[in-house]
Amino acid sequence: MDVAIVGIGIHPFGRTPERSGLQQGAFAARLALKDAGVEWRDMQFGFGGSASAGSADALVNELGLTGMPFINVANGCATGGSALLSAYNAIKSGEYDIGIVVGFDKHDRGAFNADPRQMGIGAWYGETGLMLTTQFFAMKIQRYMHAFNISAGTLAKVASKAFSNGAKNPNAWRREEISEEEILTSTMISDPLTKFMFCAPGEGGVALVICRADQARRYTDRPVYLKGAALRSRRYGSFEVFAPSQALQQVDGPTVDTSRAAFDMAGVGPRDIDVLQLQDTESGAEVMHMAENGFCEHGEQEALIQAGETAIGGKLPVNTDGGCLASGEPIGATGLRQVYETCLQLRGDAGPRQVPNNPKLGYTHVYGAPGISAVTILQR
Amino acid sequence: MTERKPIADGLFTWPSDNPALLGSRCRQCKIAEFPCKASCPACGSEEVAVEELPRRGKLWTWTIQGFMPKSPYNSGETVDTFTPYGVGYIELPGAVCVESRLVENTTRDLAIGMDMELVIETFRYDDVGNEIVTFAFKAVN
Numbered sequence: 001m002d003v004a005i006v007g008i009g010i011h012p013f014g015r016t017p018e019r020s021g022l023q024q025g026a027f028a029a030r031l032a033l034k035d036a037g038v039e040w041r042d043m044q045f046g047f048g049g050s051a052s053a054g055s056a057d058a059l060v061n062e063l064g065l066t067g068m069p070f071i072n073v074a075n076g077c078a079t080g081g082s083a084l085l086s087a088y089n090a091i092k093s094g095e096y097d098i099g100i101v102v103g104f105d106k107h108d109r110g111a112f113n114a115d116p117r118q119m120g121i122g123a124w125y126g127e128t129g130l131m132l133t134t135q136f137f138a139m140k141i142q143r144y145m146h147a148f149n150i151s152a153g154t155l156a157k158v159a160s161k162a163f164s165n166g167a168k169n170p171n172a173w174r175r176e177e178i179s180e181e182e183i184l185t186s187t188m189i190s191d192p193l194t195k196f197m198f199c200a201p202g203e204g205g206v207a208l209v210i211c212r213a214d215q216a217r218r219y220t221d222r223p224v225y226l227k228g229a230a231l232r233s234r235r236y237g238s239f240e241v242f243a244p245s246q247a248l249q250q251v252d253g254p255t256v257d258t259s260r261a262a263f264d265m266a267g268v269g270p271r272d273i274d275v276l277q278l279q280d281t282e283s284g285a286e287v288m289h290m291a292e293n294g295f296c297e298h299g300e301q302e303a304l305i306q307a308g309e310t311a312i313g314g315k316l317p318v319n320t321d322g323g324c325l326a327s328g329e330p331i332g333a334t335g336l337r338q339v340y341e342t343c344l345q346l347r348g349d350a351g352p353r354q355v356p357n358n359p360k361l362g363y364t365h366v367y368g369a370p371g372i373s374a375v376t377i378l379q380r
Numbered sequence: 381m382t383e384r385k386p387i388a389d390g391l392f393t394w395p396s397d398n399p400a401l402l403g404s405r406c407r408q409c410k411i412a413e414f415p416c417k418a419s420c421p422a423c424g425s426e427e428v429a430v431e432e433l434p435r436r437g438k439l440w441t442w443t444i445q446g447f448m449p450k451s452p453y454n455s456g457e458t459v460d461t462f463t464p465y466g467v468g469y470i471e472l473p474g475a476v477c478v479e480s481r482l483v484e485n486t487t488r489d490l491a492i493g494m495d496m497e498l499v500i501e502t503f504r505y506d507d508v509g510n511e512i513v514t515f516a517f518k519a520v521n
């Protein structure tokens with residue numbers, strides 16, 4: 001059973017003091033239902049997640065107590081991707097015809113600081129200041145730059161592109177362009193990454209109505225089909241966040257495995273993709289994820305990015321909505337934001353940030369602690 | 381009477397004139413892990429034995445923590461007294477790559493591939509005045 005996305009909704013990302021995270025999720029859900037021309041009571045199931053804004057299943061209190069099965073999903077930054085994968089499988093199994101996926105969040109200011117005990121690590125790890133996602137990303141790109149000759153200027157270019165794309169997106173948090181010079185000279189957070197090269201924990205919500213592909217035209221004349229959806233966790237030997245030690249012999253990370261699985265499922269390859277959204281928790285992540293998802297060889301990013309190929313008008317448009325850098329990172333919503341943006345691009349509804357290549361195939365990728373990736377391949 | 385106490389038991393040999401990190405090694409697949417675990421992360425076997433890890437290794441990657449982390453970070457520092465600290469992974473030959481604070485904390489003093497050795501340093505003092513020590517790695521000149 002093929003699966004289609006027939007309704008999409010988003011609550012603007014950023015800071016919305018007047019609405020709780022849950023209300024932002026409900027806001028997005030109402031828009032997605034309206035987009036598909038359906039009612040909440042038509043939903044046969046729901047999957048949703050939030051890391052810091054309460055239980056997603058409490059949405060039923062906001063939207064109507066219909067008795068539908070609603071399951072909470074929690075997989076770090078891969079929560080949105082995991083919720084969508086769960087919904088995808090629910091339809092594919094033949095058990096349900098139509099349902100909803102929702103992700104939302106609302107985080108405090110400042111970097112995330114995780115609790116080691118939740119990861120099975122001793123308290124000393126957090127106490128001595130080793131358990132920060134920012135450090136991990138800095139150390140990963142530091143090694144990568146050394147191995148593959150990536151320049152600090154390229155990290156700055158990734159961030160300036162994100163803010164430039166965000167400036168064209170009414171739902172982005174940061175909608176002002178920032179120059180490469182300003183990005184490079186802003187406060188150094190964790191060498192080689194400066195303040196403007198990191199995304200910030202934020203708020204937002206996204207919802208999708210999905211259904212059996214053979215019923216999609218009942219709801220929309222522009223369905224987007226889920227051709228591939230995959231999720232993998234890390235194997236021994238991949239370099240992951242929250243690891244007090246790691247193997248001497250490195251293997252590919254979960255993103256590489258997930259990407260391959262999704263491409264196999266969809267029967268297409270990286271060259272067929274017209275627009276892509278990659279997890280860009282910071283500038284270096286976007287650079288590394290380009291290669292880990294198969295869109296270039298390791299080291300080729302330097303020339304591609306410098307030539308502007310990852311910008312909206314380039315041959316490999318990445319993070320057209322501004323990504324996490326411009327949108328912020330509400331953990332539960334990020335994976336679904338990527339899918340929302342890809343649907344807009346495939347429908348031709350992305351306005352001033354529409355990619356000009358008449359896109360037919362889109363790709364989304366999230367990566368979460370402690371080593372989980374989720375990928376979708378979408379086709380109009 | 382105050383004393384020097386390790387930040388956690390079982391992380392490194394203590395007290396000792398020549399401290400070493402303590403890891404576990406799998407009898408099935410021979411891989412090592414730090415800190416010690418009751419099972420092997422590669423194969424899941426519970427046939428693991430504790431061993432002292434090499435005291436010297438090479439810097440695999442590094443960064444500098446530029447801002448004071450929120451709790452559970454607990455160094456006794458305040459935002460005003462906070463000093464940026466180095467963090468890195470050190471390849472310990474024949475064993476495992478260990479994440480650690482670094483004695484060096486400037487870009488000038490750190491480079492991938494440099495030789496490093498284990499040191500035990502004061503991390504903070506607890507409320508009754510005990511000196512709490514932790515492990516770090518220091519460049520070998």
Ligand SMILES: [Zn+2]
Pocket residue numbers: 406407408409410411420421422423424425
């Ligand atoms: Zn083993």
